Amino acid sequence: MIPDRPFPFIASRKELRNVALHVLEGAVPDDWYGYVFLNTAAGTVNSDGLPYKRTLPNGQANQEYASPLINGDGYVIRFDFNHGGQVVVNTSLLCPPCYHADVATSPLCNPADNRFWRYAFRSFGLARISPLLGTRNQLNTAFLPFRLQDNEWRMLATFDAGRPFEIDPATLECITPIGENTFWHSGLPPFMRQPFEMVLTTAHPVYDPETREVFSVNFTKTTKALMQATTIFAWNLETLDELEEELERKVEGWLNRDIEIDLVEEVEEALHKIRKAIEKRPVVSRWLHKLQNWWYRFVGHLYSSRNKVYLVRWTGQKRPEAWEVTDQQGRSIEIRHNMHQLGFSKDYLVLGDTNFKFSFDIMLNNPFPHNPKIDAFFRKLLSGVMADYSTVYLIDRRTLKPGAKKVKAKRVRIPSETVHFSVNYDNPEGKVTIHTAHNCSACPAEWLRPYDTEKISGKPVKEELYGLIAVGQMDIGKIGKCVIDAEKGVFLEEESRFLHIEEDPTGAHTWAVGLYTYRDMLSPEKNVEDIRYVYWQSYGLSQERLTSFIYKLYDSPERQRLLPVEDILEKTKQGAPFVLFCVDTGQMKAVDAYCFDEGTYMWSLQFVPRREPTPGLHPQQDGYILCTVLPYREGRYTSETWIFDAAKLAQGPIARLGHPELLFGFTIHSVWVPEANEVTNPPYCLDIKSDYLPMLKGIKRRKHRQAITQLFEEYVFPHEYGKRKR
Ligand SMILES: [Fe+2]
Numbered sequence: 001m002i003p004d005r006p007f008p009f010i011a012s013r014k015e016l017r018n019v020a021l022h023v024l025e026g027a028v029p030d031d032w033y034g035y036v037f038l039n040t041a042a043g044t045v046n047s048d049g050l051p052y053k054r055t056l057p058n059g060q061a062n063q064e065y066a067s068p069l070i071n072g073d074g075y076v077i078r079f080d081f082n083h084g085g086q087v088v089v090n091t092s093l094l095c096p097p098c099y100h101a102d103v104a105t106s107p108l109c110n111p112a113d114n115r116f117w118r119y120a121f122r123s124f125g126l127a128r129i130s131p132l133l134g135t136r137n138q139l140n141t142a143f144l145p146f147r148l149q150d151n152e153w154r155m156l157a158t159f160d161a162g163r164p165f166e167i168d169p170a171t172l173e174c175i176t177p178i179g180e181n182t183f184w185h186s187g188l189p190p191f192m193r194q195p196f197e198m199v200l201t202t203a204h205p206v207y208d209p210e211t212r213e214v215f216s217v218n219f220t221k222t223t224k225a226l227m228q229a230t231t232i233f234a235w236n237l238e239t240l241d242e243l244e245e246e247l248e249r250k251v252e253g254w255l256n257r258d259i260e261i262d263l264v265e266e267v268e269e270a271l272h273k274i275r276k277a278i279e280k281r282p283v284v285s286r287w288l289h290k291l292q293n294w295w296y297r298f299v300g301h302l303y304s305s306r307n308k309v310y311l312v313r314w315t316g317q318k319r320p321e322a323w324e325v326t327d328q329q330g331r332s333i334e335i336r337h338n339m340h341q342l343g344f345s346k347d348y349l350v351l352g353d354t355n356f357k358f359s360f361d362i363m364l365n366n367p368f369p370h371n372p373k374i375d376a377f378f379r380k381l382l383s384g385v386m387a388d389y390s391t392v393y394l395i396d397r398r399t400l401k402p403g404a405k406k407v408k409a410k411r412v413r414i415p416s417e418t419v420h421f422s423v424n425y426d427n428p429e430g431k432v433t434i435h436t437a438h439n440c441s442a443c444p445a446e447w448l449r450p451y452d453t454e455k456i457s458g459k460p461v462k463e464e465l466y467g468l469i470a471v472g473q474m475d476i477g478k479i480g481k482c483v484i485d486a487e488k489g490v491f492l493e494e495e496s497r498f499l500h501i502e503e504d505p506t507g508a509h510t511w512a513v514g515l516y517t518y519r520d521m522l523s524p525e526k527n528v529e530d531i532r533y534v535y536w537q538s539y540g541l542s543q544e545r546l547t548s549f550i551y552k553l554y555d556s557p558e559r560q561r562l563l564p565v566e567d568i569l570e571k572t573k574q575g576a577p578f579v580l581f582c583v584d585t586g587q588m589k590a591v592d593a594y595c596f597d598e599g600t601y602m603w604s605l606q607f608v609p610r611r612e613p614t615p616g617l618h619p620q621q622d623g624y625i626l627c628t629v630l631p632y633r634e635g636r637y638t639s640e641t642w643i644f645d646a647a648k649l650a651q652g653p654i655a656r657l658g659h660p661e662l663l664f665g666f667t668i669h670s671v672w673v674p675e676a677n678e679v680t681n682p683p684y685c686l687d688i689k690s691d692y693l694p695m696l697k698g699i700k701r702r703k704h705r706q707a708i709t710q711l712f713e714e715y716v717f718p719h720e721y722g723k724r725k726r
Contacts, residue, residue, distance in 0.1 A: 007464045008601060008630050008637040009069055009665030011042040011050035016091040019659055020083070021641060026655035028085045029624055029643065031610045035169070036079040036626055037155065038604055038670040041072030041140040042093065044123065046108045050665035052467065056108065066466035067123040068447040069666040073099065074140035074157055076172050077664065078676065079626065079641070081608065087641070087657055092172035094139040094157055096165050097688055097716045098196045101133055104715035116711045127161060127198070132704055134196030137162025139174075141203035142669035145524040146214055148316040153524065153675045154682070156214075160203045160340060161187070164216065168723070169676035175722055176685040178214075179320045181695050185220050185310065193698035195708060201312075203669075204341045204420075209524050215349055216312040217339050218322065307334040311349070311395065311407060318684050323400065323407040325351070325393060328489075333393065333409065343423035345432050346527075347398060348486045351409065353391040355417035355439065372451040388441070388560045390418035394432065394486050410489030414482055415560070416440060416498065420516070421482075422534075425527035430487040431495075434480070435531050435585060437513050438498070441474035441554040441561060452547040456573055462544055468666075473546075474554035474568055475561040476500045477513035479536065481585055497588045500562060502571070506650065508581035508590035511571070512539035515669065517607045519620045522671045533591075533620040534583050535646065537605055537627075540576035578602045580627060580649055594649040601630040606670040607646060621647045624654075628667040639663045681723035689717045 043049045044064060050072070052064045074094035079087055093099075103109045105120040121130040128136040139157040144164070146154050156164040156178065163184060166175040187200040205216035309332070314320035325333055335353050343350040393409035400407055416438040424433040448468050452461040483495040501510045514537040520528050539545075555565050563571075578600060581593035596602050609623040625644040630637050639662060642653040692712060699705040 006636050007051045008632070009050050009464075009468070010637065010639070010663050011040065011072075011075070011665035012661065012663040013042045013049045013073070013075060013093050014091070014661060015093065016089055016659075016661055019089045019661060021087045021089055021657040021659050021662065023085075024640065024656040024658050026643075026653060028087055028655050028657070029081075029610075030084055031612065032081050032608050032624055033611045034081055034608065034672055034674040035676040036081075036606050036608060036670055036672050037143045037145075037169075037676075038077045038079070038606070038628065038664075038667055039140055039142055039157065040075045040077060040664050040667040041070045041138065042075035042665070043072045044121075044128065045073070045099070045102045045106050047072075049663070064123050066450050068126055068469070069467045070140070070447075070469065070668070071123050071126055071128055072138065072140060072666075074138055074159070075664075076143075076157065076167070077662070077667070078169075078172060080676070089659070089662055090172060091662070094165070094167065094172075094174060095719070096137050096139060096162075096174055096177065097692065097719070097721075098134070098136050098162075100716045100719050101130075101196070101711065102128070102136060104711060105130065105133070116707070116715075119708065119711065130194075130196075132194065132699075133708065134194030135161055135198035137165070137196065137199075139165055140668065143522075143671045144205055144207055144214070145169075145522060145671055145673045146207040146212075147209070147524050148212055148682075150680070150682075152679045153673060153677065154679055155673070155676075156205070158203045158205060159201075160338060161198050161200060163199055163201070164205060166682065168679055169673070170678035175679075176682065177691070178314060178684070179312070180318055180686060181691050183319050183322070185218050185308070187220055193695070193700060195692055195695040195699070195712070197695070200338070202339045202342055205312075206342045206344050207522070207524060208344055209526060210346075212315060214314040215342060215344065216314065216320075217325075217342065217351060218310045218312055219308060219335050219339055221307045221335050307332050309333045309335060309339070309351070309393075311351070311400075313400065316682070316684050318686065321402065324405060325395065325409050326406050327411055328408055330406070330408070333411075336391070341418075341420050343421055343434065344397070345423050345425055345427040345486075347396060347427050347430070348432050349395040349397055350421070350423050350432065350434060351393040351395070352418065352421060353393070354419050355390055372449070388417055390414045390416065390436075392421075392434070392484075394484065394489060396486070410486070412484050412489055412491050414480070414491065416478055416480065417442075418480070422516075422518070422521065422531055424530050426529040427486065430485060431492070432484045432486045433530075434482045434484065435534060436480035436482055437516060437536075438478035438480055439473070439513065440477050441559060442477070442512060443550055443553065446550065448545070448547060452549055454543055455546045455548045455551040456543040456569065458548075461547060465544060468545070473512040473539075473541070474550060474565065475559075476502060476563055476568075477510040477538065478562075479510060479513060479534075479583055479588075481588060499583065499588045499590075501590060502563075504590050504593070506581065506590050506593040507579060507595045508536075508583075508593035509538055509540070509576055509579055510536075511541045511576045513537070514539050515603075515605060517605050517625065517670075519607050519609055519623060521607065524673065531620075532585055533618060533646075534585060535605055535607060535625055535649075536581050536583060537602060538576075538579045538581070540578050541572045542575055543572050546572050580605060580625065580644065582621070582646070582649060592647070592649040594644065594652060596629070597631065599632040602642075603628045603630070603664075603667040604670045606672055608672050617647055625649070626670075627653075628664060629656075639665075679723065685722040688719075688721050692716070 078090045102121045105116045142158045144156040163177040184199040186197040309325040310322045340354040341352040395409045421436045479499045481497045483492040516536045518534045578596040606626045623646045627642045629640045641657040643655040696709045
């Protein structure tokens with residue numbers, strides 16, 4: 001174990017232009033080509049990248065300290081392989097309109113103009129929210145390349161809680177959001193009109209190059225947690241300090257009690273009193289009246305009737321098409337967690353209710369995330385375990401009728417928790433094959449907090465890990481190949497396979513499976529009929545990352561699990577490294593692997609093909625794997641890019657690259673494309689002012705409406721989007 005490490009997650013927000021990476025070891029291949037786009041979260045407007053510092057320059061405590069690494073602005077890194085033995089990098093911060101509002105309202109970024117400070121955004125769990133402006137669309141999660149009728153290679157940047165936004169593949173500037181504001185349904189109740197609506201969608205929309213359609217989703221769900229959350233929205237920033245003190249006093253009394261219904265009621269009562277106190281303030285009283293009506297109508301009910309899922313089809317319109325998705329009986333669908341992943345085959349769309357809690361409870365349950373006492377209590381009260389299964393909804397693409405309002409889906413349960421999946425394009429005899437990543441008894445939407453303790457040692461979690469996703473796993477992960485009879489809507493157990501590896505001669509293991517890649521994943525040129533070789537990342541096991549909180553959450557005898565909890569603890573004590581490995585899905589077997597050194601992190605991975613085929617090599621192994629790696633070297637962590645031969649992982653990286661100015665802390669999804677030229681202005685490009693004016697008009701209170709409109713006029717609308725006419 002490496003003692004007293006420095007902070008590993010250091011990210012820059014600096015815009016780099018045509019920077020050639022230094023070759024630290026080995027040689028860059030000269031037979032590859034194209035570009036890799038990699039999305040990352042690189043801190044907030046206030047933080048100057050990562051890490052989030054404990055104190056602000058003025059000595060005050062930093063509210064963002066220890067917030068999740070994935071709550072940050074999207075920072076795209078584009079690797080260009082068209083320069084012989086060099087890799088050339090361009091980077092850019094992704095700045096949609098809400099970014100400019102974030103900068104304008106921040107007392108740190110805009111100290112000269114305090115008129116709008118009351119609207120400042122704050123980091124609330126996984127989301128960044130301004131009570132009156134709305135939710136930041138951070139665009140930090142993934143990309144989707146696509147081509148429409150003009151044949152230009154275009155690119156979307158995506159996020160689970162905001163509209164996709166087209167970016168220019170060459171300049172990396174933001175061009176246009178997809179679909180007008182008024183097209184998307186807000187994830188919040190209709191009376192909560194905010195200009196930056198929280199749009200619950202998917203960070204993984206899909207594009208079918210055969211039909212040139214982009215599919216996405218938009219869902220709404222009304223939960224008790226959402227109702228609790230709405231009280232927080234009504235808390236005016238000016239009152240937050242007083243409320244925090246009062247709540248902290250109460251939490252002290254609640255902390256040692258068991259979580260049971262009378263405690264929940266007592267907490268609700270306290271929140272009610274706090275609301276009453278605010279109610280005297282005319283600024284929020286009208287809102288509160290409505291809030292209370294809503295609150296009492298729904299309290300006690302886990303779900304309301306307002307659960308809706310819309311399938312969105314976009315082929316280049318300003319207003320995409322949408323169908324409400326229902327079950328076979330025509331009833332609305334309830335989403336339990338979220339819809340992080342979509343997939344498709346030739347005839348079917350696959351919508352996932354995936355086990356990633358990017359949902360209200362985790363985003364909004366705590367108004368004071370920087371206060372450890374209150375934060376710990378709210379997490380204990382409201383955190384739910386992920387289900388130990390997933391649900392997918394299959395829609396027959398042939399039943400999508402233009403102009404119809406609804407479409408029916410078949411609901412199929414996959415017997416293990418799933419975050420990501422990919423689907424074979426081929427669906428012979430109506431059988432759909434889904435390649436699945438199973439993060440068993442793990443909470444990838446939780447993060448390590450300052451008051452967390454390590455389960456095994458009982459020591460406080462190390463400061464350098466604050467904000468990291470809680471990847472301490474409570475069961476071994478699995479890789480699945482799930483076969484579904486799409487006509488009948490039945491999971492075919494006999495034909496489905498699950499792979500878990502505790503130890504393997506190759507060094508592969510499935511302790512905390514993470515991201516994966518394969519050739520032509522998300523290709524805008526061709527679909528993959530049969531996904532044969534998949535490259536996987538596993539995070540491994542570390543007692544530093546397994547917290548008592550996660551342990552308690554998943555230490556349940558009722559949970560489906562492969563290994564007993566005692567074994568998990570023993571294995572975690574022993575530890576396991578990050579590993580990159582290849583699975584042959586024909587045999588469902590690991591065929592090649594590379595283990596990273598202890599203390600080294602490996603985040604993203606991306607397949608890059610060779611320009612010319614190698615005789616005798618399967619095309620899905622004929623290329624390279626690019627990885628983002630944080631190695632610990634000479635007393636510090638660095639950001640490096642490693643290149644592996646995809647057919648020879650075990651031999652180690654063929655090149656290690658780096659640059660002092662290319663610093664990434666937490667990188668997420670990536671994609672490879674053969675071309676990345678500057679695009680023309682698309683016909684669906686929205687005029688940002690026209691798009692937001694209806695949202696501004698919807699703000700109920702005149703005082704806020706006027707001030708926020710002024711804010712937009714001065715700080716948002718002057719920023720140009722779209723491509724200037726050439
Ligand atoms: Fe994802």
